[in-house]
Amino acid sequence: MNERVEPAAALANGRPLAPRQPGADTLPADHPKVAWGRVGVLLMNLGTPEGTSYWPMRRYLKEFLSDRRVIEVSRLIWWPLLNLIILTKRPGPKGRDYASVWNNALNEGPLKTTTRGQSERLQAAMGDSVVVDWAMRYGKPEVAGRIQALLDQGCDRILLVPLYPQYAAATSATACDQAFRALMDMRWQPTVRVSPPYHDDPVYIAAMADSIREGLAKLDFEPEVILTSFHGVPRSYLLKGDPYHCQCHKTGRLIREALGLSPDKMRVTFQSRFGNEEWLKPYTDETVMELAKSGVKRMAIVAPGFTADCLETLEELDGENRHYFEENGGERFAYIPCLNDSDLGMKVIEHVVRRELQGWI
Numbered sequence: 001m002n003e004r005v006e007p008a009a010a011l012a013n014g015r016p017l018a019p020r021q022p023g024a025d026t027l028p029a030d031h032p033k034v035a036w037g038r039v040g041v042l043l044m045n046l047g048t049p050e051g052t053s054y055w056p057m058r059r060y061l062k063e064f065l066s067d068r069r070v071i072e073v074s075r076l077i078w079w080p081l082l083n084l085i086i087l088t089k090r091p092g093p094k095g096r097d098y099a100s101v102w103n104n105a106l107n108e109g110p111l112k113t114t115t116r117g118q119s120e121r122l123q124a125a126m127g128d129s130v131v132v133d134w135a136m137r138y139g140k141p142e143v144a145g146r147i148q149a150l151l152d153q154g155c156d157r158i159l160l161v162p163l164y165p166q167y168a169a170a171t172s173a174t175a176c177d178q179a180f181r182a183l184m185d186m187r188w189q190p191t192v193r194v195s196p197p198y199h200d201d202p203v204y205i206a207a208m209a210d211s212i213r214e215g216l217a218k219l220d221f222e223p224e225v226i227l228t229s230f231h232g233v234p235r236s237y238l239l240k241g242d243p244y245h246c247q248c249h250k251t252g253r254l255i256r257e258a259l260g261l262s263p264d265k266m267r268v269t270f271q272s273r274f275g276n277e278e279w280l281k282p283y284t285d286e287t288v289m290e291l292a293k294s295g296v297k298r299m300a301i302v303a304p305g306f307t308a309d310c311l312e313t314l315e316e317l318d319g320e321n322r323h324y325f326e327e328n329g330g331e332r333f334a335y336i337p338c339l340n341d342s343d344l345g346m347k348v349i350e351h352v353v354r355r356e357l358q359g360w361i
Contacts, residue, residue: 039130039360040155040190041353042146043119044175045163045308047138048109052099057091064138069174072237101314112136114308115163117341118349125350129361131155137175144182151190157360158190161353163307165204166251167197168244170233195356199247200254203351207344208251208304209258215336216300223300223334225265225291228252229317230305232270232279245280251304271321272312288321292328299325300334307345309338 027034049060065071065082103113119134126132131153135146150158160179162172176194183189198204216223230248238245252268259266271284284301291299301321303313318335325333339345 035152035154036156038154038156039357040150040153040158041122041126041130041132041161041357042143042150042158042179043115043122043132043134043161043163043349044143044179045111045115045134045136046171046175046310047136048111048310049095049098049139051107052095052102054091054095057095057098058087060139061090061094062087067138067170067174069177070170072234097315098311100319101311109310110314111308111310114340118163118308118346121341121346122349122353125346126353130159130353130357137178143175143178144185147179147182147190151186151188156188156190157193159193159195159353159356159360161195161349161356163349164305165197165201165307166199166230166244166247166305168233169237169242171231172197193356193360195352197247198348198352199251201348201352204348205251205254205258207339207348208255208302211339211342211344212255212259212302212336215302215334219300219334221298221332221334223298223332224296225267225299226261227267227269227284227287227299227301228255229269229271229284229301229303230280231312232273232283235278235280238280248280248305255304271316284317285321285324288324288330289328292325292330295329297330298332299330300336302336303338306338307349308340313338 047060047064050056062082065086071078071082098109101110102108103110106113115134115136119132123130123132131150133146133150135141135143137143147158160176162175164171164175167173179192183192212226228251230252233242233244248270249268252266256263256266267282267287269282269284269287270280273279273283288299288301301317303317306313313335322333322335339348
């Protein structure tokens, strides 16, 4: 363990809080060196491959698609399909997709760039009251390593923040699973809190509405329809009790009401389906094509379920669905970016973190 780290002076009503101390103020001379007394915050997002070539893509896809919360199909069926077909054929095309949105300057995916930015901006906003770090559920930096890094800095209380406004077992839960696995191997576990989903939080809804207003104000046309596109999951997950579908629809409704739009003007859809199983409907791509074929000439898409732009927003929504719209008769298309590490986005993250740290700082 590292040397003891004194906690930074947190303020309560303008006065410093005394540091928590697990033992006597003065340890015996022969006592093992320890670090304790600080509060950590770990932002957790989905993940990104380490590169766009075949083998980095294969490693990332294998880790992602091996998660039992992501793919609930029987292993007897799924393992041969995954290892003999998907991991042979899919890394190449997906690597080309990632290459189209890759941050070449930093040689990393955009999700990693933005999540790092969110962590750095949150640290600046929180000051010395906490230690902020970030991790990816799949890929790097790994959750276990970043929890250990917080412990090494004396954080014996850690707030885990899954960066998903809407809860789903395939996202929020699997991020927490990874953190809990790390805790299982630790002799001195930190005290842990997990921030809840914030799909209907007024600060989040207001930020999304303001972001959409700002995005629309930059356009030289007025969309006839705006889609709020959320990442899809198999419909069977809903039937098993996952609240994701309901939370997405509530988010969509609250944003629409905040903007004063009708249900026909702003609609909820679901994207990124995989395989032959029925997923949550209506599908984004089919809706985009249907709108264009029905005579809609101007449309926009926003992705409230993503805290940062990534492959599914930049390549799928702003790329694939733009082409679907234009190929079927549409003329003007706009993708409105995620909150990312903008002022509005950081207002939401800081609000959630400060709320969940009450009593600790």
